[in-house]
Amino acid sequence: MKKVAIGVDIGGTNTAIGVVDAEGHVMVKDNISTPSHGDINKYISDMSSAIRQLIDSVKLLNPDIEILGIGIGAPNGNYYNGTVEYAPNLSFKGVIPFVSLLKKEFPELAAIALTNDANAAAIGEMIYGGAKGMKNFVMYTLGTGVGSGVVVNGDLVYGHDGFAGECGHTTLIPGGRLCGCGALGHLEAYCSAPGMKRTAFELLAKYNANDSLLADKSFQELDSRMIFEAAEKGDKIALEVFEMTGHWLGQGLADTVHHLSPEAIFLFGGPTAAGDYIFKPTKESMEKHLLPIFKNKIKILPSHLKAGDAAIVGASALVYKELEK
Amino acid sequence: MKKVAIGVDIGGTNTAIGVVDAEGHVMVKDNISTPSHGDINKYISDMSSAIRQLIDSVKLLNPDIEILGIGIGAPNGNYYNGTVEYAPNLSFKGVIPFVSLLKKEFPELAAIALTNDANAAAIGEMIYGGAKGMKNFVMYTLGTGVGSGVVVNGDLVYGHDGFAGECGHTTLIPGGRLCGCGALGHLEAYCSAPGMKRTAFELLAKYNANDSLLADKSFQELDSRMIFEAAEKGDKIALEVFEMTGHWLGQGLADTVHHLSPEAIFLFGGPTAAGDYIFKPTKESMEKHLLPIFKNKIKILPSHLKAGDAAIVGASALVYKELEK
Numbered sequence: 001m002k003k004v005a006i007g008v009d010i011g012g013t014n015t016a017i018g019v020v021d022a023e024g025h026v027m028v029k030d031n032i033s034t035p036s037h038g039d040i041n042k043y044i045s046d047m048s049s050a051i052r053q054l055i056d057s058v059k060l061l062n063p064d065i066e067i068l069g070i071g072i073g074a075p076n077g078n079y080y081n082g083t084v085e086y087a088p089n090l091s092f093k094g095v096i097p098f099v100s101l102l103k104k105e106f107p108e109l110a111a112i113a114l115t116n117d118a119n120a121a122a123i124g125e126m127i128y129g130g131a132k133g134m135k136n137f138v139m140y141t142l143g144t145g146v147g148s149g150v151v152v153n154g155d156l157v158y159g160h161d162g163f164a165g166e167c168g169h170t171t172l173i174p175g176g177r178l179c180g181c182g183a184l185g186h187l188e189a190y191c192s193a194p195g196m197k198r199t200a201f202e203l204l205a206k207y208n209a210n211d212s213l214l215a216d217k218s219f220q221e222l223d224s225r226m227i228f229e230a231a232e233k234g235d236k237i238a239l240e241v242f243e244m245t246g247h248w249l250g251q252g253l254a255d256t257v258h259h260l261s262p263e264a265i266f267l268f269g270g271p272t273a274a275g276d277y278i279f280k281p282t283k284e285s286m287e288k289h290l291l292p293i294f295k296n297k298i299k300i301l302p303s304h305l306k307a308g309d310a311a312i313v314g315a316s317a318l319v320y321k322e323l324e325k
Numbered sequence: 326m327k328k329v330a331i332g333v334d335i336g337g338t339n340t341a342i343g344v345v346d347a348e349g350h351v352m353v354k355d356n357i358s359t360p361s362h363g364d365i366n367k368y369i370s371d372m373s374s375a376i377r378q379l380i381d382s383v384k385l386l387n388p389d390i391e392i393l394g395i396g397i398g399a400p401n402g403n404y405y406n407g408t409v410e411y412a413p414n415l416s417f418k419g420v421i422p423f424v425s426l427l428k429k430e431f432p433e434l435a436a437i438a439l440t441n442d443a444n445a446a447a448i449g450e451m452i453y454g455g456a457k458g459m460k461n462f463v464m465y466t467l468g469t470g471v472g473s474g475v476v477v478n479g480d481l482v483y484g485h486d487g488f489a490g491e492c493g494h495t496t497l498i499p500g501g502r503l504c505g506c507g508a509l510g511h512l513e514a515y516c517s518a519p520g521m522k523r524t525a526f527e528l529l530a531k532y533n534a535n536d537s538l539l540a541d542k543s544f545q546e547l548d549s550r551m552i553f554e555a556a557e558k559g560d561k562i563a564l565e566v567f568e569m570t571g572h573w574l575g576q577g578l579a580d581t582v583h584h585l586s587p588e589a590i591f592l593f594g595g596p597t598a599a600g601d602y603i604f605k606p607t608k609e610s611m612e613k614h615l616l617p618i619f620k621n622k623i624k625i626l627p628s629h630l631k632a633g634d635a636a637i638v639g640a641s642a643l644v645y646k647e648l649e650k
Contacts, residue, residue: 076618085618136485150584152477152484159477159586160461163618170580171614174498181616255495259475259584261484289496291506293401293410293488 003066004058006051007316009117010034010074012089017050018312019058024128026309028054038091040101048105069111071318072098073120073311080162082114111322117141117311119156119165121303122149123321124314125266129304136262139303140167140253142269145180146188146195150260156321167256168192172248190248193224193270199241200227212237228274242277249278250285257286257294268303268310275302328391329383331376332641334442335359335399337414342375343637344383349453351634353379363416365426373430394436396643397423398445398636405487407439436647442466442636444481444490446628447474448646449639450591454629461587464628465492465578467594470505471513471520475585481646492581493517497573515573518549518595524566525552537562553599567602574603575610582611582619593628593635600627 004027009016011034018029032050035043051070059065076087082099084090102112115123122139125131131139135154141147146168150157157164168188169181176185177198189195200214200222209215213230214222214237230238253265271278283300290298305313329352334341336359343354355375360368376395384390401412407424409415427437440448447464450456456464460479466472471493475482482489493513494506501510502523514520525539525547534540538555539547539562555563578590596603608625615623630638 134485136489152482153480155478157477157585160459160588161586161619161622164461164584164586166583166586166616166619169583169616171576172499174576183614183616251496251499255580256584258491258494259489259581260482261486261489261491263485289508291491291494291508294486294491297486 001064001066002062003068005068005316005319006054006070007312007314008047008051008070008072009120009311009315010072010084010090012075015047016312017047017054018309018316019054020313020316024124024305024313024317026312028057029309029312030054034090036091038093040092040096043092044098044101044105048102051106067109069109069113069319069322070102070106071120071315071322072102072112072114073117073315073318074098074114075116076163077114077116077119078162079113079115079119079156079158082112084114111319113318113322115156115158115318116147116165117314118147119149119158120314120318121147121268121305121310122151122165122266122314123156124305124310124317125303126151127317127320128313130266130301131264134263136260137264137266138167138256138260138262139266139268140249142192142267142271144192144194146192151262152260167252170252170255172252187248187252191245191252191271196224196227196241196245196271197222199244200237203237203240203244207237209237214238224271225273228277231274231277239277242274243281245271246278246281246283247285250282250287251289253282253286253300254289257290257298261294262298264299264301266301266303268305270307272302273307326389326391327387328393330393330641330644331379331395332637332639333372333376333395333397334445334636334640335397335409335415337400340372341637342372342379343634343641344379345638345641349449349630349638349642351637353382354634354637355379359415361416363418365417365421368417369423369426369430373427376431392434394434394438394644394647395427395431396445396640396647397427397437397439398442398640398643399423399439400441401488402439402441402444403487404438404440404444404481404483407437409439436644438643438647440481440483440643441472441488441490442639443472444474444483445639445643446472446593446630446635447476447490447591447639448481449630449635449642450628451476452642452645453638455591455626456589459588461585462589462591463492463581463585463587464591464593465574467516467592467596468518471517476587477585492577495577495580497577512573512577516570516577516596521549521552521566521570521596522547524569525562528562528565528569532562534562539563549596550598553602556599556602564602567599568606570596571603571606571608572610575607575612576614578607578611578625579614582615582623586619587623589624589626591626591628593630597627598632
């Protein structure tokens with residue numbers, strides 16, 4: 001009997017669904033639109049149909065399959081309540097009881113659970129990835145925003161209300177850049193992919209760098225991949241973007257270490273594809289900001305989750321944690 | 326059979342020892358010098374004698390007593406190893422195996438455990454104080470420095486190495502004030518009792534405030550109690566010290582909430598005696614820095630531990646957590 005788990009990643013425009021085996025490989029996957037109209041019942045019905053079709057397609061090749069459950073990653077996902085609450089980028093308003101709606105569709109499944117996408121990624125790292133066997137670690141996901149998932153004593157930290165792990169919204173520079181959440185100076189405004197673009201534009205302005213490889217891109221065009229490519233060609237602005245991003249991220253990671261003293265901090269997402277360009281200055285800065293008792297102890301590691309499938313895989317891993325209980 | 330626990334608080338010059346009942350009341354207590362000469366064997370022997378004398382004195386009044394164990398709070402105390410490691414303000418160099426040394430003296434006791442003083446205070450709050458029944462909370466101790474203890478799912482967070490909970494050394498203002506640890510801009514440099522004094526001196530200088538009630542004190546003389554007394558008399562400098570301290574502390578507490586989403590954050594120590602002068606601006610600033618999902622949810626509460634006995638009481642509470650295991 002081959003055991004599999006369903007992973008569902010709810011994004012603002014797209015919902016990715018996959019069947020994941022016990023090693024964290026996506027066997028089959030599909031996408032449906034996340035509706036812009038806010039009709040939750042139709043959405044749950046579409047999602048359930050897509051899940052059933054995926055299960056059927058897997059059963060064609062593996063008739064002897066056992067479905068363990070469904071894990072969902074969603075913005076503002078609340079693990080305790082199984083709800084999505086006031087998610088700014090979804091059309092469903094207020095508090096949506098996703099887990100109970102899905103349980104009506106799949107009463108036969110023992111485990112249906114939901115959390116936010118970064119928490120799901122942290123659980124994915126623990127179940128399938130580089131954090132296997134680690135009891136204390138933190139995951140930072142660097143993308144459009146910066147998410148995080150905190151693991152203490154082998155369990156994801158949800159806090160008193162189900163929402164813990166929003167390290168992207170710690171204050172890095174008081175009164176600094178405007179964050180997407182409306183506050184000033186948050187880590188996300190500096191260390192996300194758009195944060196790197198903002199840094200590039202600040203540096204272009206600072207050095208009047210008409211000769212930079214980034215100087216022919218508009219603010220709308222520039223992305224973190226272009227900055228990486230320019231860095232590889234030795235572009236000074238691009239190289240300094242990575243230095244500064246690492247400097248800021250290292251400061252934030254040190255704050256996390258001073259709270260939690262994790263064995264490792266995993267970094268996931270587009271900007272981490274730049275490898276040493278981002279990891280080296282991040283490590284140097286974190287070490288510089290740490291108390292002596294923490295120096296040279298805490299690893300900064302790239303996530304082992306595959307970029308394209310990570311959200312589905314992470315969400316599916318929730319099922320295993322749920323069955324442990 | 327009345328159950329009691331021994332609490333030991335190791336400070337730089339003084340070691341306080343007490344017998345604590347199940348309600349967190351200190352029945353008897355004593356002090357010995359923390360040696361400046363670094364002779365650990367003599368110190369352990371002195372400490373053990375003092376503990377035995379205290380036990381004997383309690384037994385005179387309560388012959389039917391059961392000693393559950395010994396809990397120790399110490400700077401740089403490592404819970405996992407039962408050691409004090411490279412404590413800058415103690416004369417014992419390197420790694421000192423306090424717990425195993427004490428176990429040789431008290432082989433009959435089931436539980437002997439050690440952690441740092443702020444972690445001990447957090448456990449004290451959980452066992453005897455205002456955090457009874459809370460599963461997720463954080464304790465900030467504001468004194469000469471700023472310590473902290475983090476509780477997640479009912480357990481103190483020690484991290485991978487036994488040293489978690491150093492929130493006083495998160496960076497509040499990059500490149501800011503020199504912290505006692507040698508780094509710049511740490512929370513401790515702003516929100517400790519000496520941090521308040523530094524703020525007062527900055528404000529005296531900023532406003533050239535010769536008429537302030539604080540203007541006749543030298544840097545060595547001024548302390549946080551004087552600032553409180555001046556605030557009560559309406560002194561503008563003193564009032565602004567509390568406003569700014571609260572502003573900074575609230576920013577730091579918001580970072581803690583974004584990591585951990587605790588039910589409450591407890592504040593302990595000298596500066597908290599000022600009540601609303603410190604709690605009100607701290608609360609306002611924390612709320613201002615929080616993501617919408619956390620607003621108006623997280624309590625900031627004064628510690629219920631009695632100031633004079635808190636270190637002993639907190640340390641003794643370690644015994645109860647140890648016996649739970």
